[in-house]
Amino acid sequence: MSYSLLNDQIVKNDEIVIDKEDRGYQFGDGVYEVVKVYNGELFTATEHIDRFYASAEKIRIAIPYTKDKLHQLLHQLVEANNVDTGHVYFQITRGACPRNHIFPGDDVKPVITGNTKENPRPVANFENGVKATFVEDIRWLRCDIKSLNLLGAVLAKQEAHEKGCYEAILHRGETITEGSSSNIYGIKDGVLYTHPANNLILNGITRQVLLTCATEIGMSVKEEAMTKEQLLAMDEAIVSSTTSEVTPIIDIDGKAIGNGTPGEWTRKLQAQFETKIPKGINA
Ligand SMILES: *Cc1c(COP(=O)(O)O)cnc(C)c1O
Numbered sequence: 001m002s003y004s005l006l007n008d009q010i011v012k013n014d015e016i017v018i019d020k021e022d023r024g025y026q027f028g029d030g031v032y033e034v035v036k037v038y039n040g041e042l043f044t045a046t047e048h049i050d051r052f053y054a055s056a057e058k059i060r061i062a063i064p065y066t067k068d069k070l071h072q073l074l075h076q077l078v079e080a081n082n083v084d085t086g087h088v089y090f091q092i093t094r095g096a097c098p099r100n101h102i103f104p105g106d107d108v109k110p111v112i113t114g115n116t117k118e119n120p121r122p123v124a125n126f127e128n129g130v131k132a133t134f135v136e137d138i139r140w141l142r143c144d145i146k147s148l149n150l151l152g153a154v155l156a157k158q159e160a161h162e163k164g165c166y167e168a169i170l171h172r173g174e175t176i177t178e179g180s181s182s183n184i185y186g187i188k189d190g191v192l193y194t195h196p197a198n199n200l201i202l203n204g205i206t207r208q209v210l211l212t213c214a215t216e217i218g219m220s221v222k223e224e225a226m227t228k229e230q231l232l233a234m235d236e237a238i239v240s241s242t243t244s245e246v247t248p249i250i251d252i253d254g255k256a257i258g259n260g261t262p263g264e265w266t267r268k269l270q271a272q273f274e275t276k277i278p279k280g281i282n283a
Contacts, residue, residue: 003080005090005114008065010076013115022111024093027101028149030110031055032091035074036242037083037116039280043242045071047205052090055146060103061094061110074114081116087243090114091148121245126270129250129262130166132239134228135159137170137177137200144199156180167239169252172200174227182241183207184249186226186234187219187265193234196223206240213272219265236263246270 002013023029033052036043049067056063063070074088095108139152156168157180168180178184178201185194192214197203214221231237237249237257246269248262 002115003077005073005077005112007112008069008073010073010080016113018111018113019096021098022093022096023104024091024111024148026099027094028147028151029059030061030091030093030148031059031146032089032148033146034242035088035090037078037086037088038278040078040084041278041280042074042078042088043276043278044205044209045074047208048242049074051146051203051205052092056092058142058145059094059147061092063092063112064110077114077116083116083118085121086117086119088114088116093148119243122243122247125166125247126245127262129248130239131164131251132167132169132179132237132249133160133163133165133253134171135168135180137172139170142199143177143201144197144203146202153180166247167244167249169231169249171228174229175225176228176231177201177225178204179239179241182239182244183210184231185210185238185240186231187236187238187263188234190219190265192219192221192265192269193224193226193230194221195225204241206242206245209276210238210240210246210269210273213269213276217268217272219269232257234258236266238266238269246273 003010004013004016006016033048035045035048049070092110092112095110097104097108135156160168169184170177177195183204195201211221232255235258239247239249248266250260
């Protein structure tokens with residue numbers, strides 16, 4: 001038996017029915033989050049929940065209960081599904097009503113759903129690194145919102161997939177922004193570079209943890225955008241996200257980054273990141 005989150009309740013999966021006129025379905029009118037579960041424990045849940053409320057507020061959806069309540073529900077869901085290592089996905093939409101771009105009245109309530117997935121850590125990628133490809137960033141100008149509208153990301157990721165690459169590195173003109181569902185970094189002479197957290201990227205929770213890790217191991221951090229050319233000339237490159245954690249990029253469009261294997265700073269960052277991970281109640 002598997003369970004899902006539906007508004008303020010944990011219910012059996014087959015008890016969830018989504019209205020065909022839900023605005024999430026028709027407009028992608030909502031926001032979402034993915035939180036990693038390690039050894040049965042939610043990782044950086046508070047930060048993800050804060051961002052969820054912030055994303056919802058930016059599109060003027062009021063979440064109908066407190067952050068503590070949501071935290072508690074996510075915890076219950078993870079327990080109910082007995083998740084060991086994987087993630088919990090959750091989203092909110094503006095609700096169901098006859099199709100109309102204009103917001104519905106207060107009688108239409110937002111719809112919150114969530115589910116879990118058992119999903120092993122991609123340790124082979126951490127060890128060996130991955131290939132990436134440059135794709136033009138055609139998304140909108142509010143990439144700071146974790147929107148359900150993911151067409152730009154879907155098209156970019158598919159293009160990368162068809163080229164045999166793990167991730168699409170998005171660029172606006174010559175400037176690197178982020179990955180299709182991740183953040184991108186370059187390392188040169190022990191300095192970690194990544195795009196500043198503004199409206200052109202989603203400020204990853206993993207990004208924030210990684211920047212802390214970098215400082216802790218004595219790297220300097222520059223939140224400055226890189227050009228494609230600058231990224232290709234870096235000693236090392238990294239892609240980060242909740243599920244990708246700290247994954248080395250060893251090749252972009254057939255060009256090796258550094259010597260084409262994961263670099264020393266990346267290894268140190270991975271080790272530092274590892275110290276942050278919940279070890280569970282059996283540790
Ligand atoms: C979710 C996401 C990220 C990574 O955020 P995390 O909180 O680290 O998972 C980066 N970029 C985009 C576009 C995303 O949707």
